[in-house]
Amino acid sequence: MRIPLKKSGYEIIKAEVVKITPMTATEKLYEIRLKNGENLDHDPGQFVEVSIFGAGEAPISVCSSPTNQDTFELCIRKVGRMTSVLHNLKVGDEIGIRGPFGVGFPVNLLKGRDMIFIAGGLGIAPLRSLINYVLDERRDFGKVDILLGCKTPDKMLFGSEVAVWAERMDVNFCCTVDKSDPEWKGNVGLITTLIPGVNFNPDNTFAVVCGPPEMYIYVIQELLKKGMPESRIYVSLERHMKCGMGRCGHCQIHQYYCCMDGPVFPYDKVKDLEGAI
Amino acid sequence: MKDVLLKKELFDGFVEALMNSYKVAAPTRRGDKSFAFDFITNPSEVCLDHIPTILPPKKYFLPQHETLLEYDTTEGQNMQAFVEIEPMVILGVHSCDIAGIQCLNHVFMDRPKDYHYQARHDKILLIGYECLRKCDQYASCGLMQTHTPTGGYDIFMTDMGDHYYFSINTFAGKGMVQLFEGFEPADTVAEKTLKKLRSDKKKLFKNETDVSLAEIPSIFEWGFDSHVWDRTAEKCLSCGNCTNVCPTCYCFDVNDEPELNLAKGRRVRVWDSCQNETFAIIAGGENFRPKRAQRTRHRFFRKFKYPVMRYGKFFCTGCGRCSRQCMASINLKETISNLKRSWGEI
Ligand SMILES: Cc1cc2nc3c(=O)[nH]c(=O)nc-3n(C[C@H](O)[C@H](O)[C@H](O)COP(=O)(O)OP(=O)(O)OC[C@H]3O[C@@H](n4cnc5c(N)ncnc54)[C@H](O)[C@@H]3O)c2cc1C
Ligand code: SF4
Numbered sequence: 001m002r003i004p005l006k007k008s009g010y011e012i013i014k015a016e017v018v019k020i021t022p023m024t025a026t027e028k029l030y031e032i033r034l035k036n037g038e039n040l041d042h043d044p045g046q047f048v049e050v051s052i053f054g055a056g057e058a059p060i061s062v063c064s065s066p067t068n069q070d071t072f073e074l075c076i077r078k079v080g081r082m083t084s085v086l087h088n089l090k091v092g093d094e095i096g097i098r099g100p101f102g103v104g105f106p107v108n109l110l111k112g113r114d115m116i117f118i119a120g121g122l123g124i125a126p127l128r129s130l131i132n133y134v135l136d137e138r139r140d141f142g143k144v145d146i147l148l149g150c151k152t153p154d155k156m157l158f159g160s161e162v163a164v165w166a167e168r169m170d171v172n173f174c175c176t177v178d179k180s181d182p183e184w185k186g187n188v189g190l191i192t193t194l195i196p197g198v199n200f201n202p203d204n205t206f207a208v209v210c211g212p213p214e215m216y217i218y219v220i221q222e223l224l225k226k227g228m229p230e231s232r233i234y235v236s237l238e239r240h241m242k243c244g245m246g247r248c249g250h251c252q253i254h255q256y257y258c259c260m261d262g263p264v265f266p267y268d269k270v271k272d273l274e275g276a277i
Numbered sequence: 278m279k280d281v282l283l284k285k286e287l288f289d290g291f292v293e294a295l296m297n298s299y300k301v302a303a304p305t306r307r308g309d310k311s312f313a314f315d316f317i318t319n320p321s322e323v324c325l326d327h328i329p330t331i332l333p334p335k336k337y338f339l340p341q342h343e344t345l346l347e348y349d350t351t352e353g354q355n356m357q358a359f360v361e362i363e364p365m366v367i368l369g370v371h372s373c374d375i376a377g378i379q380c381l382n383h384v385f386m387d388r389p390k391d392y393h394y395q396a397r398h399d400k401i402l403l404i405g406y407e408c409l410r411k412c413d414q415y416a417s418c419g420l421m422q423t424h425t426p427t428g429g430y431d432i433f434m435t436d437m438g439d440h441y442y443f444s445i446n447t448f449a450g451k452g453m454v455q456l457f458e459g460f461e462p463a464d465t466v467a468e469k470t471l472k473k474l475r476s477d478k479k480k481l482f483k484n485e486t487d488v489s490l491a492e493i494p495s496i497f498e499w500g501f502d503s504h505v506w507d508r509t510a511e512k513c514l515s516c517g518n519c520t521n522v523c524p525t526c527y528c529f530d531v532n533d534e535p536e537l538n539l540a541k542g543r544r545v546r547v548w549d550s551c552q553n554e555t556f557a558i559i560a561g562g563e564n565f566r567p568k569r570a571q572r573t574r575h576r577f578f579r580k581f582k583y584p585v586m587r588y589g590k591f592f593c594t595g596c597g598r599c600s601r602q603c604m605a606s607i608n609l610k611e612t613i614s615n616l617k618r619s620w621g622e623i
């Protein structure tokens with residue numbers, strides 16, 4: 001007996017690639033529109049499973065703000081099999097989307113507060129959804145600091161957009177590279193070196209951190225040194241993910257499933273869990 | 278619902294009646310001390326008195342290799358999700374294995390539901406079979422209190438000498454009984470005998486360890502940093518046998534399996550194991566449980582701590598399969614006992 005299912009959780013929604021913007025040698029930005037006529041309706045910080053039948057699925061953060069309703073964006077780094085297939089997509093191609101999944105950033109809690117964004121490398125992807133949300137609703141938020149870090153200047157993501165953030169009077173922007181090249185005029189050094197220079201009021205500020213696994217602890221230590229309470233540091237964590245629904249076990253961090261209980265966690269919730277940070 | 282009795286010589290007739298309406302799976306003999314659930318073609322294949330089968334009945338609820346959907350990319354990303362299943366009865370399920378299915382029910386039928394699991398669950402009827410003696414030295418159903426059923430079945434059978442007592446728990450259970458003529462209503466004498474038998478069982482099914490169920494949460498509260506995990510993992514081969522045979526392990530992988538023409542294929546889920554070294558690697562190459570000891574510990578914490586926090590119950594049924602199957606002789610009872618004893622040691 002064959003029982004058809006309509007909402008098993010594994011169905012994809014068909015979507016169309018409407019625009020592709022190459023960003024670096026390894027990253028491309030994709031603008032996607034769902035074909036069912038609906039909005040993705042995501043929170044900043046949530047992710048989707050991108051599917052291409054035959055190649056599989058990959059969890060990818062939605063990097064656009066939900067204030068841009070009609071389409072959404074994904075910034076995809078080519079690292080392996082599935083992401084290589086994604087990099088071969090052309091405008092007009094059809095893909096599948098599941099989600100959005102997980103818990104994003106608590107935007108209502110953040111309203112009225114000062115914000116510090118700290119992104120390393122591809123960590124800018126999930127943070128960009130929140131940064132653009134904050135900038136789109138700028139008057140709902142207090143002071144905004146954005147700290148960016150990447151390995152080398154040619155690895156900088158969202159270059160033209162970052163240039164606009166840097167120009168804005170209502171944003172304090174700081175950027176650093178691990179290794180410079182002859183044209184680079186900015187800071188050189190790890191992202192942690194930027195934190196002592198930021199002035200913030202620990203009583204009214206939230207920090208949001210996303211980057212490679214090894215980055216978190218050093219950044220968090222710098223923030224704590226300056227008096228930031230643990231409960232107001234939010235981290236977005238990456239884990240191996242398959243189902244996105246708290247079952248397959250790949251993303252488990254102690255009692256939490258990163259795909260459902262995260263990927264965004266307040267630091268105090270995970271700080272004592274070995275291997276989480 | 279009124280319980281019934283069935284004379285033993287009529288049991289095969291009842292099984293035949295079931296087979297006329299359902300596919301029937303039951304424990305069958307594979308070797309001297311080896312049993313497996315399998316679909317039967319003849320009532321004589323049923324082996325009610327068995328020790329835990331190689332694989333638990335979870336294989337019918339969460340098949341080792343299960344199609345989630347079929348796709349066809351000839352004209353875009355088309356797909357249809359479905360479940361392929363016949364209405365079936367699993368006969369002769371021990372109470373520990375029923376407890377295992379109850380754990381999986383939590384995981385897959387709490388929201389967001391897994392409708393593949395739900396569809397299978399809705400088509401499977403369970404007839405349990407009461408254990409009257411301990412299976413072997415590996416079982417810890419005395420510790421885990423799973424030797425006597427606490428719901429989760431349609432019918433539960435108890436051997437009472439010349440007949441079986443059928444406790445009927447659901448309408449579906451009543452429906453199965455109605456398929457066969459030979460039942461008699463259970464009288465008060467039979468009910469009393471069942472009660473007595475159950476209370477006598479408590480003496481037989483003593484705690485197999487020096488750890489009490491009540492102290493497990495505290496042991497696993499401080500036991501994370503115990504040296505026991507390193508010592509245990511020294512022997513472990515990371516083969517994943519223990520998780521495959523466990524009735525409450527449910528980790529899986531999702532893969533695409535294209536047909537030869539590549540345009541069509543299936544997206545499937547297959548059992549995976551947290552004991553595999555690559556289980557928690559991410560794109561940057563970071564592995565969140567690179568050490569064997571971390572993975573061994575993870576398995577135990579997924580039985581005795583995390584599910585307690587998430588689902589309010591232990592995810593070990595004491596079936597003993599993990600210890601029975603382990604090529605490195607890693608024993609669950611000993612490990613918990615060692616963990617308790619390691620308190621204060623470095
Ligand atoms: C919540 C979340 C958000 C993410 N956001 C982005 C994003 O915005 N942009 C982006 O480029 N990448 C993102 N990733 C990472 C991305 O999912 C992986 O790079 C991708 O799945 C690798 O697939 P692959 O087939 O190309 O690699 P493979 O050829 O399968 O393997 C390459 C490496 O990736 C690891 N990997 C494979 N599958 C997964 C998986 N499902 N989850 C995690 N790691 C995996 C492998 O262990 C291996 O080390 C995110 C991951 C998570 C969990
Ligand atoms: S069965 Fe034994 S050797 Fe294999 S992974 Fe489990 S504990 Fe290790």
Ligand code: SF4
Pocket residue numbers: 519522523524525526580592593594595596597598599600609
């Ligand atoms: S952990 Fe071992 S004893 Fe416990 S349910 Fe799983 S296989 Fe059975």
Ligand code: FES
Pocket residue numbers: 240241242243244245246247248249250251252257258259260
């Ligand atoms: S991705 Fe499957 S449990 Fe989180």
